Amino acid sequence: MSLVELASLLLRTEETFSAYLARINSVILTPLLQSGSFENLDLFLRLNEHFHLLWDLTEESCRTLKQSFGSPECISVQDFYLIWKADLFLDRYIQYFSTFASFAVVQGFEHAARIKSEVWKSHKPALQQFLADFSLDASVAVALHMVLHKPFRDQLQQYTLILSKLQGSPGQCPENETISYASNKFAKLESFVRQVLDEAGLTRGLWKSLGHKFTDVLRIPERRLLEDSQNLAVLSSTGRSDRVLLFNDILVLIQGSSFQSFDLRLVWVEAAGRDAGKCAVRIITPEEEFFLLAKDAKAQAVWQWKVNQAVRQALNGKRDFPLWCGDGEGSDPLSCRHFSFTFRAEGKLKNAAYEGEWCLGKPHGKGTLMWPNGRNYVGDFKEGLEHGFGICLIPCASGDCYDCYKCHWQEGKMSGYGICEYGNEMVYKGYFKDNLRHGFGILENPSSAKGPFKYTGHWENGKRSGYGIWDDHERSERYIGMWHEDQRHGPGIVVTQSGGCYQRMFHMDKMVGSGILLLEDNSVYEGNFTPDLTFIGKGKLTFPNGFTLEGSFANTSSQGLQTQGILNTAGEQQDEQMCKLQLGQKEFPVEMRWEGLFSQFQEFIHSGCHRDTEEAFMGFHVQTSKELRKSQEYLFCQRENEEVPVKVDILEELTAHQDQGTLQNYLEQAFQNSLHPLGKLLKMLSLAFQATYSTTGASRHLLTMAQEEVKHYAEKIWEFYLGLRRLALERKGGPCPEDPENSELNGPNAILPLILPCFYPDLFMLYMLYHEKEDDLYCQGVVELSQESDVKLLEFLDVRKHFWPLKDLTLTKHQRRSLVKDRCFLSATDCLRNLITTVDPREKLDILQKTYDEIAKTISRLLGEEFNPSMDDLLPLLMYVVTRARIQRLGAELHLIRDLMDPTSSGGMHDFLLTALESCYALIQKEIQYHQSWHASQNS
Structure with missing residues (x-):
């Protein structure tokens, strides 16, 4: 046609x-x-x-x-x-x-x-x-x-x-x-x-043949019967009297006058194992698993194929075109799906509503789990259990607040790093294992009815165990030492806010044996004493003037403290070793103090530094309770026009920074980045350091502990850096890095100046307290010497006259050269004042070098030729500059530089200049001591 x-x-x-x-x-x-x-x-x-x-x-x-x-x-x-x-x-x-x-x-x-x-x-x-x-x-x-x-x-x-x-x-x-x-x-x-x-x-x-009890519940207009066990024989493993009905949206098992229905979107079909019989189809649902038992292989194949195709079409939300022979014919449904379901069976999840990703009948991936009582969990799942990162809110017994857990989970239990904010305002930030605090962690309650407190240290099975710091804000004291089963147990140091300090052995929270008590007036007591610091039993009391009282002490309510012993008045002024006695180094080896904190970072390196496990080992941003709840609400929401931060591959970055020039820049950026592993480690260490030595813990008797701790931090950070670099090069297929001993880079000494700013305020406070007496004496000397004019001071310090830069002075008609002050060596004085503007020992030594250069430059201009002063010439000149610079805590500065400077500087120019400055500091003290002795003799 x-x-x-x-x-x-x-x-x-x-x-x-x-x-x-x-x-x-x-x-x-x-x-x-x-x-x-x-x-x-x-x-x-x-x-x-x-x-x-x-x-x-x-x-x-x-x-x-x-x-x-x-x-x-x-x-x-x-x-x-x-x-x-x-x-x-x-x-x-x-x-x-x-x-x-x-x-x-x-x-x-x-x-x-x-x-x-x-x-x-x-x-x-x-x-x-x-x-x-x-x-x-x-x-x-x-x-x-x-x-x-x-x-x-x-x-x-x-x-x-x-x-x-x-x-x-x-x-x-x-x-x-x-x-x-x-x-x-x-x-x-x-x-x-x-x-x-x-x-x-x-x-x-079918609806005509079934009774109203089934029809009234099951019949809906869009529901279609796809297969009936009366037409193609099959039995359920749950009972031999079952009738099995396959619809386009549900699978129904009828047992007598009752039935079970299973939403096909949450049905998984698998070939049965041999133990289930040759002609069986395995059916997996969120709360039940059973088999469809067929009489022969043909019936089994038909049922398995039909159920699979019905599941696939239910997930797609539409039927094939034409039915049973469309484009999707033969393809099995996806194992991983996204769906909502409310659990009814007995157990932990009873009545809980889950919305999220599934795999083979179990929550798997990201999802939200909510219970009727208000408890909910948003996060990662694996095979039906919380696994990965998740936020959990649990209502308190009062019903008006929640405990908020932002943690990492493993097989349904908190494991790894987490932040927990409890309804009573108590906060824990640290590591978990099997739902219990385990490893390094910080527990703080700023508003406890029993008194605010803070614990920073190690935990074991939910209890304080190992090395830890306890701040009792109500009693205004800090305990630094060992714990066991939530009790102080082992050696410990107690520092009070008033300035007292003692070291003692503890057994299950009770003091045992003798100890050392350092009093506010610099007296030292060695012996037994009570918790309220009352002497009892045998002991020895050394007074600041060197007198000692050794004997037996007792305390009665009516007569006060009593003693029987020997008072020795022959001793001289108490020596420096006793006055500045250092505690804790032997009792708490630096390698053992924060072992639980370092072990997490070591595990991260050993695990291959996988980014999906990074936060579990090294923690994440500290957030407030409101931010925690908000982060849970929006954790998995798709938000348009929102930039997602791209995580940088730290191992890829490491391979590009191997020479000394770029390494320092890389490390500086890493330490400042709170998302970088090294930045996270430094943040953790600074929290531990502050918890130990800041405010109440600022005792001069802990200086050595703090100083060796900072040096140890540098060594450990360098060790972790090498571990990261080794892993990065291995992944890239490059050569392995050299050992630290053979490397041209002096690792810990390169790290120390970079991390020192995090610890400097608390560490320098300890130096100031330790050298308080010398600095006060030095300051008195500087004040007296500063009263002199330039001419008199130069003459007093025995500076050679041809070194006096008096011709640089510009005088008014009312001024006389013999009375002018603070006009000589101005450039060197201004340069030396910069000593207090930096925390880096290397930079402080560079400032000292520039000060020396300015002195030499001034003398060279006077002489008209280049001049390099010897120690004999330099010392009086430097004393003049030091006097005019008026640096208040110079002793603390000098000792910090000497203790933390790079050992490679020993014997060099920097060492020479530092020695000269130390000599000036000592001479000024001796000068004021001489004047004080002379005045005392004149008065007597």
């Missing part, structure tokens, strides 16, 4: 079909809608809507074809609305027949036939005539069913016939592919309609 003849045939077909639709609308649909409310009216309204959409589409097809016949010689495939709008035709017919099938499943036509309204009765004659035209001799219900689907199926057959003739017409045209596509789709549509109606018939028959 020619294209014109086929177009004419299609037009006649469309016109005839449109006329049928008009009659159906006037005789059946309109009267039913006018009859008023009836059962399943909403579904009937949807059917009526899809009917009119089809009718409109048919009318549009007619209009397009009629327009084309205005010029028959110009008719083309483009005039066939059926072809170039094939997908729209398919959608309209699929929607119509799907809704029609749903209406049939719920026996909508039977209910419609029984309508008793006058409107419906008045249209009965017209309906009977209409049915007679269709040659139908059946009940009204059956007639309605036939009239509302048979003409549509006949029309589809006509479409398929016309398309096949058009496809087989002679000649080739560019639209052949489009025609072939439309023809193929309409052939599938016919198969789809047939299958949809067959499924509807089977489902309708």
Whole structure:
């Protein structure tokens, strides 16, 4: 047939079909809608809507074809609305027949036939005539069913016939592919309609055969029966009397008068193992696992395939086209899914609602778990258990607050680093193991009813054990020492805010044996004493003036402290060793103090520095309670237009910084970056250091402990850096780095100046307290010497006159050179004052070098030739500059430089200049001591 003849045939077909639709609308649909409310009216309204959409589409097809016949010689495939709008035709017919099938499943036509309204009765004659035209001799219900689907199926057959003739017409045209596509789709549509109606018939028959107890609960319009164990035998492993029903959305097991249903979106199907029998299908659901036992391999294969395809279609939210043989045929559903489910079975998750990712019937991936009592968890899961990072809120017993846990989890338990904010305002930041505090951690309660406290140290199985620091704010004292089972146990040091300090052995929180008590007036007591620091038993008391009292001490409420012993007044002033006695080095070896903190970073390196485990080992940003809760609320929300921070691969970065020049810059940036492992480690160490030595812990008797601790930090950080670098080079396939001993880089000495600013304020305070007496004496000397004019001071210090830069002085007419002060060696004086502006010992030594250079430059200008002063010449000149610089805590500065300077500077120019400055410091003290002795002798 020619294209014109086929177009004419299609037009006649469309016109005839449109006329049928008009009659159906006037005789059946309109009267039913006018009859008023009836059962399943909403579904009937949807059917009526899809009917009119089809009718409109048919009318549009007619209009397009009629327009084309205005010029028959110009008719083309483009005039066939059926072809170039094939997908729209398919959608309209699929929607119509799907809704029609749903209406049939719920026996909508039977209910419609029984309508008793006058409107419906008045249209009965017209309906009977209409049915007679269709040659139908059946009940009204059956007639309605036939009239509302048979003409549509006949029309589809006509479409398929016309398309096949058009496809087989002679000649080739560019639209052949489009025609072939439309023809193929309409052939599938016919198969789809047939299958949809067959499924509807089977489902309708099932609802009639089941009792109302099942039907009332299970029957919904869109639900279709896909397989029945009465048709294809299969039994459930939960009981041999089961009937198994597979629907398009649920799997149902009927046992007597009860049943179980399983949402297919949360059903996993696997081939059964040998122990379950040869012909079994394994079914996995969130709360139950069972087998479908078939009689033979064929039945097993059919059930496994059908359940898998039903699950896949349920997850996709649509049926295949056509059913059972669509594009997804043979493909299994994804093992990992996202869905919501409420647990009902007994156990930890009873009544908990979970929304998130699943795998093989268990929460796996990211999700949210909420209990009715308000408890909830947002985070990572693995095989049904909390695993990875997560935030958990647990309501307190009072019900008006929550305990907030932001932690890492392992197999359902807190494990790794976490921050916990409790409802009573107590906060813990540290490591967990099996839900208990374990490893390094900080517990603080700033507003406890029993008194605010803070503990920084090690934990074991939820209790304080090992080395730790306890701040008792109520008693204003700090305990530094060993713990066991939440009790002070082993050697310990107690520092009071008033300045007292003692070292003692403890056994289960009680002091035992003798100890050392350092009093505020610099007296030292060695012996036994009570918790309120009262002497008792044998002991020795050494006074600041060197007198000693050794004997037996007792305390009675009526007579106070009593003693029997020997008072030795022959001793001289108490020596420096006793006055500045240092505590703790032997009792708490520096390598053992924060072993639990360093071990986490070592484990991170040994684990390969995987980024997904980094926070579990090294912690994360400290947040407030409000931020913790907010981070939980938005943890997994998709937010548009929000930049996600990109994590830098630290190992990749490390390989680009191997020479000394770029290494220092890299380390500086790493220490300042709170996300870098080295930055996190430094932050942890600074918290531990502050907890030990700041405020209450600022005791001069702890200086050596603090000093060796800072040096140890530098060594450990360098060790971790080398471990990271070694791992980075191994990953990249490069050569392994040299050992620290053989490396040109002096690691710990390069690290120390970079980390010192974090510890400097507290460390320098200890230096000031330790050298307080000498600095006070030095300051008195500087004050007295500073009163002298430049001329008198230079003369007093025995500076050679040809070194006096007096010609640099510019005097007014009212000034005399002999009275002018602070005008000589100004550049050197200003330079030396910069000593207090830096914390780096290297920079302090550089400042001292510049001061020397300025002195030499001034003398060279006076002499007119280059001059390098010897020690004999330099010392008086430097004493003049030191006096005019008026640096208050020079002794603390000098000792800090000497203790922390790079050992490679020993014997060099820096060492020479530092020795000269130390000599000036000592000479100024001796000068004031001489003056004080002279005045004392004159007064006597």
